[in-house]
Amino acid sequence: MRNLFLFALVAVLYLGTGFFQSWNLALNILNLGLLSAIMALGVNMQWGYAGLFNTGIMGFAALGGLAVVLVAAPPEPEGWAAGGWGIMAGLAFGIAVIVAATQVYQRMRKGALRNLALFVVITVGFFAYRALFDPSVAAVEAVNPATAGNIGGLGLPSILSWPLGGVLAAVAAWAIGKVSLGLRSDYLAIATLGIAEIVIIVLKNEDWLARGVKNMIGLPRPWPVPYEVDLQQSAGFLEWAAGYGFDPVSASTIVVKLLYAALFSVVLLAVIWLSERALNSPWGRMMRAIRDNEVAAAAMGKDVTGRHLQIFVIGSAVVGFAGAMMTSMDGQLTPGTYNPLRFTFLIWVMVIVGGSGNNWGAVLGGLLIGWLWLIVESVGPGVMSVITSAMSEGALKSHLIDSAPHMRLLTLGVILLLVLRFSPRGLIPEK
């Protein structure tokens, strides 16, 4: 009952935005809220079911974005011909070096000889890798650097990139989890913080991959969503809009956003359904048992580290999936816009405020905090100028108006601290 009321309240917030501001804005926020809710579900699996603290959500979301470029961006045959195979060979060689090094480490006996062998394999491997990799990269990046300079994508439908986003994030999560799980809990937090930064640095600097800070724009939309321009030119749509007395331009933007909302809702509901099924299965009970008492669970023969790795990979894959959805909605990949406060910590606030361990809580948190975050973005400066309207013009006033965006950080931090302190179970607590 209470839960229904809370969801109704959030619905009122969105409807209110629609009525009092604009439906475009309301739907915009709704779409981002839905995406955030999916990410929050992924984080909720890690934190709520297993008690794992992942501070690298931004990185997994960005890997999802990269998947969109790889799958859906138009191919660049010239760039690929210049060095695509060389780059692939270089990367494959790099992986082979790492595999060889681990083999040396595992097969040889401990001692100076093993250290020497490892050193030789890694050093020679590194320089050989650079010798293979660098010329191809230079060749690819030299092809039309103003418009391309990358290896391009496969030119497949955008929707196919979503699962690939999940796969990329899962692979990264597996590597990180393999290294840092099973040690003290803080290490996972520190390592994921690191991997997120590294993913963004790679996206910013490896121009051959997704054009780096030159940004990838014009990525195609996922399958059922048309372009506004096409809608405005289709006779059927114009007739339909005229029939209801809508302005064709705004009607087309709203239809597009509604289609996105429907698409995202389908994914969201599917994720909820799957995670509810999982949570109420023996597997879910085992997860909660591990979370509540690792020692007891281990004594019952459960592989604690293995289960942690499993759920960490699954949760990160969900985040990567949502990250791919977001990039395909934006139609562009701009590595500069990924910042940890927006992508990692905002999602955390959503999970904690909504109710960790409860899927509906995560969804509620996603929609509610997403709304707050974005509405403050659009009304914040206005409110600030009203507050400061009585003040005389000057440096302080303009400083306060400029600092309105930073208020969000402060508010978010305070909300997080207050919820943790006074209502640690969140708005919709775990049953």
Add this chain to the structure above:
Amino acid sequence: MDILNAIVAFTNFVFIPATAYGAQLALGALGATLVYGILRFSNFAQGDTMAFGTMATIYGTWGLQAMGVSFGPLPTALLALPFGILVTVGLLLATDFSVYRFYRKQKVAPTILVIVSLGVMFVMNGITRIMIGVEEQNFTDGERFVFTAREFKEWSGLNEGMALKTTQAVTIVTAVLVVAWLFWFLQKTRTGKSMRAFSDNEDLALLSGINPNHVVRVTWILVAILATIAGVLYGLDKSFKPFTYFQLLLPIFAAAVVGGLGNPLGAIAGGFVVAYSEVFVTYAWKKVIGYLVPADMAPDGLVQLMSTDYKLAVSFIILIIVLLFMPTGLFKGKSG
């Protein structure tokens, strides 16, 4: 072959900058490791504590400059340091009183404290940005160099110049003084001893009548001192920008983990390990090698292992290696 010039180039471009950076990281990592040792959680707000302390010091510096006070050839910011430290001590004690104390009483899991420190990080981040903005601030004044590259060339008669920036000299001297004082404090004073006892075995320490509140309070004061000094030195040497300080979190944690979380000596060693690796890997060795090999063998490329954009990756790789091969760190910190 020109070994002297090679050594000078190496000192100028690698050794001095890396040592200064290492000293800054070491002080930051000391703050993180103290929180870990006494309060038993990884403080995600460490980078933003540094940013906050630096911000307070910058305002102090501006105040002093407005009053016409200067520190001769040294940066005025050093005079403003006590003010910055005082403000940061106040903030950290207030944070502990209003936020952390509650969880300490409840004896919550460390992960909860990490998330709480995340909330604190947000708040500090917001305060810093509201008060000083997100732009880069340069607050270095006084003499720029102890000796310039030109003076060195004239003095030594070598081709290669070497310069020592005032900020680098100040960093190294200050860091040595602070670390010496900290170790004296931890080893010799009653409070310092009780802190070490508390860190080694909380129950035994409580049993022997050590006041936990006092220990925690002193810890936060030390963290404020270390974080502010580290932040100000970094800001003097490079420049102050809130986001850069947030990004320092990764090298700082890497340094603390390399040395062994909770181990002060390890934090210092870790700071230098991370800083030297970072500069070694991202420095273009063309010049140094050019002096060492015959002219016809001089390398064509830059001989740079990784581009400087990847310096964070170096900290990360070090972190991964340590987690894989020696999770307790070089100096046997706490792993469980």
